Amino acid sequence: MKRNITLFTILFLLILFFLILDISLGSVSIQMSEIFDILLGRNTDPGNSYIILNFRFPKALTALFVGAGISVCGLQMQTLFRNPLADTSILGIGSGASLGVGLFVMLAALFPGAIPASISSNYWGMIISAIAGALLILLLVSTIITWLNDIVSILIIGVMFGFVTSSVVSIMQYFSDPEIVKNYLIWSFGSLSGTTWTQLKYMVPVVSVGLFLSCLMPKYMNALLLGENYAKSVGIDIFKVRILLVLLTAFITGTLTAFTGPIAFLGIAIPHCARMLFRTTNHRILIPASMMCGMSITLLCDIITQLPGGGIILPINAVTSILGAPVVIFIIIKRRRSKTIFN
Amino acid sequence: METSTSLPYSEDILSTEKLSSGYSAKHSERVVSSDLDLKIKNGELVALLGPNGCGKSTLMRTIAGLQPSLKGNIIIDKKPLKGIKSKDRARLLSLVLTEKVEAINLTVWDIISIGRYPYVGNMGKLSDTDKRIVFDSLEACSLEGFENRQFSELSDGEKQKVMIARALAQDTPLMLLDEPTAHLDLPNRIDTMRMLYELAKKTGKGILVSTHELDLAMQWADTIWLMGRQGEVYTGVPEDLVLEGQLSAIFGSKHAYFDIETGVFKINRKPIQKIRVIGSGAESTWIKRALERKGFGLTNDKDCNCSIEIMDKQFHLSMDNKLTTNSSIAELLLQLQTPSYWKQIIRNLI
Numbered sequence: 001m002k003r004n005i006t007l008f009t010i011l012f013l014l015i016l017f018f019l020i021l022d023i024s025l026g027s028v029s030i031q032m033s034e035i036f037d038i039l040l041g042r043n044t045d046p047g048n049s050y051i052i053l054n055f056r057f058p059k060a061l062t063a064l065f066v067g068a069g070i071s072v073c074g075l076q077m078q079t080l081f082r083n084p085l086a087d088t089s090i091l092g093i094g095s096g097a098s099l100g101v102g103l104f105v106m107l108a109a110l111f112p113g114a115i116p117a118s119i120s121s122n123y124w125g126m127i128i129s130a131i132a133g134a135l136l137i138l139l140l141v142s143t144i145i146t147w148l149n150d151i152v153s154i155l156i157i158g159v160m161f162g163f164v165t166s167s168v169v170s171i172m173q174y175f176s177d178p179e180i181v182k183n184y185l186i187w188s189f190g191s192l193s194g195t196t197w198t199q200l201k202y203m204v205p206v207v208s209v210g211l212f213l214s215c216l217m218p219k220y221m222n223a224l225l226l227g228e229n230y231a232k233s234v235g236i237d238i239f240k241v242r243i244l245l246v247l248l249t250a251f252i253t254g255t256l257t258a259f260t261g262p263i264a265f266l267g268i269a270i271p272h273c274a275r276m277l278f279r280t281t282n283h284r285i286l287i288p289a290s291m292m293c294g295m296s297i298t299l300l301c302d303i304i305t306q307l308p309g310g311g312i313i314l315p316i317n318a319v320t321s322i323l324g325a326p327v328v329i330f331i332i333i334k335r336r337r338s339k340t341i342f343n
Numbered sequence: 344m345e346t347s348t349s350l351p352y353s354e355d356i357l358s359t360e361k362l363s364s365g366y367s368a369k370h371s372e373r374v375v376s377s378d379l380d381l382k383i384k385n386g387e388l389v390a391l392l393g394p395n396g397c398g399k400s401t402l403m404r405t406i407a408g409l410q411p412s413l414k415g416n417i418i419i420d421k422k423p424l425k426g427i428k429s430k431d432r433a434r435l436l437s438l439v440l441t442e443k444v445e446a447i448n449l450t451v452w453d454i455i456s457i458g459r460y461p462y463v464g465n466m467g468k469l470s471d472t473d474k475r476i477v478f479d480s481l482e483a484c485s486l487e488g489f490e491n492r493q494f495s496e497l498s499d500g501e502k503q504k505v506m507i508a509r510a511l512a513q514d515t516p517l518m519l520l521d522e523p524t525a526h527l528d529l530p531n532r533i534d535t536m537r538m539l540y541e542l543a544k545k546t547g548k549g550i551l552v553s554t555h556e557l558d559l560a561m562q563w564a565d566t567i568w569l570m571g572r573q574g575e576v577y578t579g580v581p582e583d584l585v586l587e588g589q590l591s592a593i594f595g596s597k598h599a600y601f602d603i604e605t606g607v608f609k610i611n612r613k614p615i616q617k618i619r620v621i622g623s624g625a626e627s628t629w630i631k632r633a634l635e636r637k638g639f640g641l642t643n644d645k646d647c648n649c650s651i652e653i654m655d656k657q658f659h660l661s662m663d664n665k666l667t668t669n670s671s672i673a674e675l676l677l678q679l680q681t682p683s684y685w686k687q688i689i690r691n692l693i
Contacts, residue, residue, distance in 0.1 A: 082445075219460055219467035226444050226457060229409055234460040234513065235433030281448040284467055 071294030074267030087268035092161030097257035100133020131254030265324025351386030356549030362415035376574025390560035393570030458512030500531035614640025622653030
């Protein structure tokens with residue numbers, strides 16, 4: 001118990017530290033004292049103030065929400081499917097959300113009368129189509145998983161869903177305006193810096209609701225750990241819990257994806273970090289722990305993207321993949337090895 | 344977990360009325376067992392026995408509410424299970440299942456706490472009463488000092504105890520255990536059955552155990568539910584079921600029969616040679632067992648041309664008027680396993 005409190009405190013301080021570091025980094029160097037002045041609303045240079053308040057701070061805020069949201073979704077998938085490799089990006093749920101956004105954007109361009117306005121203004125449309133896309137894939141995957149509970153097949157199916165969605169999107173590109181296609185492609189690379197205050201006004205409240213509801217799930221998720229029958233025997237309505245987890249995941253992933261594009265590998269890696277760090281799978285600890293680990297690691301990833309300096313910013317997905325892919329490999333190897341003959 | 348105030352066998356914990364279990368698809372129904380009227384009283388340890396595939400698991404699952412009954416009622420602690428909310432059912436019956444729990448990184452305390460979930464809020468936070476009950480369950484299963492151990496690091500016997508403690512923490516009048524001794528070694532099997540017996544008496548719970556361990560069930564169960572191949576169930580005190588012949592009828596086969604005299608299963612085969620054993624005590628018992636294992640028959644006939652006399656821990660074998668003295672059963676068997684013995688054994692196999 002004492003160890004957990006210490007860990008949470010360290011994580012909290014780490015998040016604060018990364019947050020300030022993230023804001024202080026960028027092509028224009030701004031003094032630390034000036035950053036504090038700007039954040040506290042004191043009179044400073046209007047140019048620097050504009051950079052901090054309208055670019056760096058929204059980006060850092062996005063990183064916080066993406067980190068918490070994606071990690072919690074990854075945790076929910078792993079517990080729901082009782083599978084250490086389940087995750088929104090691996091199961092193709094991110095691709096589903098992308099497909100939703102792609103359909104929305106391109107159909108809006110093809111039939112301007114049907115769906116009013118463009119990408120930049122119709123945020124609700126993007127959010128809803130991303131959630132719908134994520135939900136569609138999630139329901140498909142859930143159905144398939146109940147048929148075959150094999151970790152590797154599920155991975156392959158997730159990858160296949162990814163291919164299918166990207167094919168559908170590329171077919172649509174032939175019939176779309178090049179400008180819109182370009183915008184969509186840039187979006188699909190994933191980015192934390194594309195969000196402005198206008199977009200945060202939508203993203204922050206929606207994702208907050210999702211995160212809050214996720215915090216109410218520990219009992220149900222713990223019971224799922226023991227398996228379906230044990231969960232039923234302690235009075236848990238399995239069907240309801242599954243639907244709730246699926247909806248929550250689609251809700252959070254969809255909304256985040258609508259604004260930042262798909263972000264890979266964080267969702268799978270971070271819950272494992274939290275488990276190893278806190279040495280528990282008790283969700284009362286694990287849900288907040290995953291959120292906080294997610295926040296700090298996403299901020300760290302964002303800091304790494306800016307390391308080259310001189311105005312060069314690495315794509316966020318490159319960084320998250322380099323950090324996350326080894327975790328996946330590690331888990332597969334560990335699981336294969338533990339399947340000994342005499343078990 | 345409260346110590347029971349009423350004497351054992353004074354109340355009905357479980358009763359089924361015309362219960363039929365089985366599987367129903369859209370157009371067909373497969374009845375596994377039908378019209379069962381079964382009862383479990385408080386403090387009673389019941390063992391459900393039966394050959395593989397007779398429908399034990401189906402019956403257990405039906406009573407546990409993991410699959411719907413085809414017909415009839417199940418009443419636990421005066422409350423009918425039909426249409427009951429899953430949360431209320433969780434306060435009436437708890438389960439220990441055969442499926443392996445692969446909960447890595449959960450402590451023993453975490454797992455037993457899950458037993459309190461029918462009583463706690465969304466966050467799974469335990470009240471002081473809940474914590475006391477979890478601790479009492481831990482103690483009742485002699486798991487003191489294990490609370491912070493990782494579940495995955497325990498031995499199979501300890502894991503089973505944790506799962507029983509979890510069911511105990513659920514504080515239900517009825518407890519169902521599906522083959523709780525299946526993965527355990529002999530001392531742990533006995534320990535588990537003893538623990539269940541004592542728990543039933545101490546807490547006044549009704550405990551239903553499905554098992555394949557006939558001898559354990561005969562030793563520890565108050566009552567046996569014996570399920571036949573057609574899903575019919577005979578209930579009674581273990582010894583009555585033996586005397587009334589149901590046990591031999593259900594478990595007997597072409598190759599083996601239940602010997603009422605000794606209470607063990609014996610193999611059906613034509614004896615190769617009849618042997619008379621003279622003497623008593625442990626030596627006599629184990630010599631007889633060895634002889635039967637090797638396919639010899641026993642007789643009391645004085646004119647038998649083969650006899651073994653036990654004197655001063657020495658086994659005197661007289662066979663075809665030849666006398667040998669042997670100091671171990673191995674030596675004795677070597678004398679008996681003549682070339683003609685082996686020929687007969689092999690002929691019988693073909």
